[in-house]
Amino acid sequence: MTMDATLSGHLQELRRGTVVVASLTVLREPGYGYSLLETLSAAGFEVEANTLYPLLRRLEAQGLLTSSWNTDEARPRKFYRTTEQGDAIAAALRGEWARLDKAVGDLDTPTGTTAGSEQ
Amino acid sequence: MNSLIDRYVFTVLRRVPEQQRSDIEQELRTSIDDAVDARVGSGEAPDTAVEQALLELGDPDRLADGYAGRPRYLIGPEFYQIWRRMLVMLLSTVLPVVVTVAAVIRVLDQATIGEVIGTVVGTALTVGAHMVFWVTLIFALLDRAGVAGPQLRRKPWSPDDLPHYEAGFLTPANTAAAVVWPVLLIAGLVLQQFGFTEAPVLDPANWSFWWPYLIGVLILEALYPVWLLRRGAWTHTATAVNAALAVLFAAPVIWLAATGRFFNPEWIASLNWGATDPLDWLTGVVIVITVLAAIWDVVEVGVRAERARRGLATPVPGTGREFTSPLS
Incomplete structure (x- = not known):
């Protein structure tokens, strides 16, 4: 396995699950499939349409999103919106993400460990 | 252009x-x-955009x-382990038994050697394919039905489930396997009188004493592993009882075969093996198999008992080390 393939495999492992946090966070303002896809790619999330669209329906089935059809425009669109429960879960996930980020940062700071061992 | 989208959407919807x-x-x-x-808004041609x-x-x-x-x-991973274990068990244990039974029935049916080989290969392939297919189908359906794998286990794994490597350690599963052989032999002895062939394979005259006697010895052979499990220790007595049972079984069989009283003359007469004399050949096979099986049994149990009694170590291949744990 080349270095690139190894890296992309690990990156994929690391990114798995971030789309859920991002979607639940973005959809506090109602949005539809394609708009969410645009928002996420603009924000730097590498998400594919064929992953995102089924994911939205799965989150809806879990009660983390609700949906309603908006037929005001020429093109009827299904708008998703984060539920209270979804918001709570997204907050918990963001908390965990921040904790991990800090933990990884602490491990990566060599001064912290030397200072700790000298004390 | 729209037909491309239509075809895509319908292909998705179908499933x-x-x-x-x-x-x-x-x-x-x-x-x-x-x-x-x-x-299109960013300047692509409509066809390319679709x-x-x-x-x-x-x-x-x-x-x-x-x-x-x-x-x-x-x-999925939930079922993979138990699926694999069941396939290994079926293919390594049940399949050989089925193939052997099928081959024996063909031999008794006076088949030629070619026909017997054909039966062995055909049975192995057909029964093996059935086993793999049905087990895989059942587990695939269970997986899709959303049954959780752990529900199939009686209890979650614990350190008590670790296998034992002490020489001669007996588990109930070992014992059950050791009981099965004598029981199968008894069943074969009784069934050959009524089933399989037109004339019974073994001499019916021996029902007056020797066949009931052998059944009695086989019952003792079936009880031996149970007795051993309950004793829980390999002693000189265990070795001696096993050797005695082996002799009690093998000696009459060899004597009957050597004096031409083992097979039913009527059945021998119905065989047509061309130039070879069936009686000579079958007598030789019976004597050789009986002697080898008895020697193997006595030596195997003797060695195992001696190792267990002395608490000898089990070598762990590849590590250069040995697993030592004295038997209590």
């Missing part, structure tokens, strides 16, 4: 539950149209599996 189809269709069409519009938008969505089968929440594997 999605019916009650979700209209909802998914509308949403998917809107999403595709949005993507196409965005591409193609690129669909290309971005990827394989419709994969998208449909995503919508339907279908796993993209046959047997």
Whole structure:
């Protein structure tokens, strides 16, 4: 396995699950499939349409999103919106993400460990 | 141009539950149209825009599996372990027994050597394929029915489940396996009188004493492992009892075969093996198998008992070390 393939495999492992946090966070303002896809790619999330669209329906089935059809425009669109429960879960996930980020940062700071061992 | 989108959407819908189809269709069409519009807006030709938008969505089968929440594997990690264990058990234990029984029946049916080989190969392939197919089908269905793998286990794994490596350690499973052979032999002895062939294979005259006697010895052979398990220790007595049982069984069989009173003369007469004399040949086979089996049995149990009694170590291949644990 080349270095690139190894890296992309690990990156994929690391990114798995971030789309859920991002979607639940973005959809506090109602949005539809394609708009969410645009928002996420603009924000730097590498998400594919064929992953995102089924994911939205799965989150809806879990009660983390609700949906309603908006037929005001020429093109009827299904708008998703984060539920209270979804918001709570997204907050918990963001908390965990921040904790991990800090933990990884602490491990990566060599001064912290030397200072700790000298004390 | 639209026909491409239609074909894509229908391909996805075909593999999605019916009650979700209209909802998914509308949403998917809107999403595709949005993507196409965005591409056209940034200056792409409409035809290319449709193609690129669909290309971005990827394989419709994969998208449909995503919508339907279908796993993209046959047997998931929940069931893989138990599926594999069951296949190994069936193919390594049950299949050889079935093939052997089929071959023996063919031999008794006066088949030629070629026909027997054909039966062995054919049975092994057919029965093996059936085993693999049905076990895999059942586990694939269980996986899709959402049964949790751990529900199939009586209790979660604990350190008590670790296998034992002490020489001569007996588990109830070992004992059960050791009981099965004598029971099968008794069944074969009784059934050959009525089933399989027109004339019984073994001399019916011996029902006056020797066959009931052998059945009695075999019952003792079946009780021996149970007795050993309850004793829980390999002693000189265990070795001696095993050797005595082996002699009690083998000696009469060899004597009967050597004096020509083992096989039913009527059945021998019905055999037509051309130049070879069936009686000579079969007598030789019976004597050789009986002697070898008896020697193997006595030596194997003797060595095992001696190792266990002395608490000898079990070598662990590849480590250069040995597993030592004295038997209590």
